[in-house]
Amino acid sequence: MPKLAEKTDLNFDRKNYSDQRLIELYESLLLPRRIEEKMLILLRQGRISKWFSGWGQEAISIGAVNALAQDEFILPMHRNLGIFTGRNIPLEKLFAQFQGKASGFTKGRDRSFHFGSREHHIVGMISHLGPQMAIADGIGLAHKLSRENKVTVVFSGDGASSEGDFHEGLNVAAVWKLPVIFVVEHNGYGLSTPSEEQFAFKNFTDKGPGYGMETIRVQGNNVLEVYDAIKTLAEDIRQNPRPVLIEAITFRMRGHEEASGTKYVPKQIMEEWARLDPVDNYENYLEEIGVLETKTKDQINKRIKKAINDALNKAFSEPAISPDLQVELNDIYAPFSQEVISAPEDGPKSEKRFVDAISQGLEQSMEKYPNLVLMGQDIGDYGGVFKITDGFKAKFGGDRVRNTPLCESAIIGAGLGLSIKGYKAMVEMQFADFVSVGFNQIVNNLAKIHYRWGQNADVVVRMPTGAGMAAGPFHSQSNEAWFFHTPGLKIVYPSNPYDAKGLLNAAIEDPNPYLYFEHKGMYRSITAEIPDGHYTTEIGKAALAREGENVSIITYGMGVHWAIQAAEEMGISADILDLRTLLPWDQEAVMATVKKTGKVIFLQEDCLTGGIGAEICAWISEHCFTHLDAPVMREGSLDTPVPFAPSLEKQFLPVERFKAKLKELIVF
Incomplete structure (x- = not known):
């Protein structure tokens, strides 16, 4: 069973932070909570389809995002709405993203928090969670190579820490002394699976030393504690690059996503953590020390609610996406137009x-x-x-x-x-x-x-x-x-x-x-x-390794040499088309050779079933049928793992079977 809250109160300590800074943190903390309240209403109304809640965990995101410089990267997860709002992403664009509208960051192609923004120095997650750690390592490495004196923060839940990517990410950061802060939001559950069924240790502070890494634990519901810890660490890491693991003890007050509910959580635990609500407790603290007056609190609330409603109206008024086939296909790759670099003809x-x-x-x-x-x-x-x-x-x-x-x-x-x-x-x-x-x-x-x-x-x-x-x-x-x-x-x-x-x-x-x-x-x-000089070969362009008249052999890699050897041994006049690029492959060249000879066989070293030859042969059958004088054939290795013994490996490879099938095709 997840443990009860470790502290009965949050023990706020303002240190030397100004009244203005305390109010800024309050407003920053309040915004994602108010957005959540609105989203839950919209979810019940059927106006949004899904919601991943960070209710009860907001102080971690807000403490972190405010502790970093605006141009330092943060890699958030499902429950880090405050990272996005804390980086001042326009709310209408954020809500358009949630709604799958064209003006969202993913143009309707991905959901909720599965996006990033270079402008805001945020790298979004994928559902597999753990890979975020390694991306943060790469950003940290870039900072170190460029001597930029910056820090990167990456988030993980305690559940995601069970993935191998978590281990790999921490290990690489430790070995290379990368300026990365790993924040683990220890909230007791991975969906409905409690911590003790995820790992056998008690706290993540036990884990860091095994990597040779500093670790600290913070009360994740205390925005001042999180903010001060990360701010202090970041200032030090910028000058002394190294990774640090922060365990933020917190609790998720709503379901993994709203449909999941929280029935699996014991009532006593929910009640204990409800008393440690990060928004309510910080608000009470500011009122007690005379920093937050009723008038100011009301003004902040009105301003936030108006901003949310105005942005939602804009997002909802945007029409649904009208699919454009060319737009979808064009965005698969980053724009790039290759200009082939030719080596000088008279060069060495x-x-x-x-x-x-x-x-x-x-x-x-x-x-x-x-x-x-x-x-x-x-x-x-x-x-x-x-x-x-x-x-x-x-x-x-x-x-x-x-x-x-x-x-x-x-x-x-x-x-x-x-x-x-x-x-x-x-x-x-x-x-x-x-x-x-x-x-x-x-x-x-x-x-x-x-x-x-x-x-x-x-x-x-x-x-x-x-x-x-x-x-x-x-x-x-x-x-x-x-x-x-x-x-x-x-x-x-x-x-x-x-x-x-x-x-x-x-x-x-x-x-x-x-x-x-x-x-x-x-x-x-x-x-x-x-x-000897630098040159490039055209991507997506096949080449004829041999020209012939009677049959087309389409292949790549070692298959080119097998095809040449077979054609020479058998005295066959063959077009031997070397694909060179497999993705994207050269449809024009394939069609040209099929039209030329009317007979085609595909040769691959890969196992026969499900190989690249199957796709290209299917394409030939569909698009070149009227030019064929024989069935489209293919040959590949056996549908077994690659064996060790030389005699077995020779049988596995397609060389002899290809020759037999090539002969069959020629006489068809």
């Missing part, structure tokens, strides 16, 4: 292995973009497990070439935080298989953030991928199809050294999120003469 060239081309492209992008930061396990002095960043730390420094703890989710999230502050980030997965641990950050944060509230994610995730080296099921997967389904991402997959360098440079140049797949089997087996 040299023979490069696939791995060297990647390394050189990355190095040249580091030179071109001083705001580019590389992060990954063992990429520093060790140079990465494949030695792609060998020597980079010595050349560019440890701030920009950062060894990370073993925490893919936190590092991808930190990349997004860097992006919010105008940096570029490259995150290396040691193996593409390990990205599963960071999946949520990619598909729910990087991919959706621009569509949701206009914030780009300038992050490239490098993915060493592919089988053929007897590395077994956890170091050999082809997992590009996991992400192909996700709007908002861009995916590239080079098959040769020229494109390996050009596509990487292009991905880093583009301010949108990229997954860059690089086949480990090509690293030291594929070579070509390529330009």
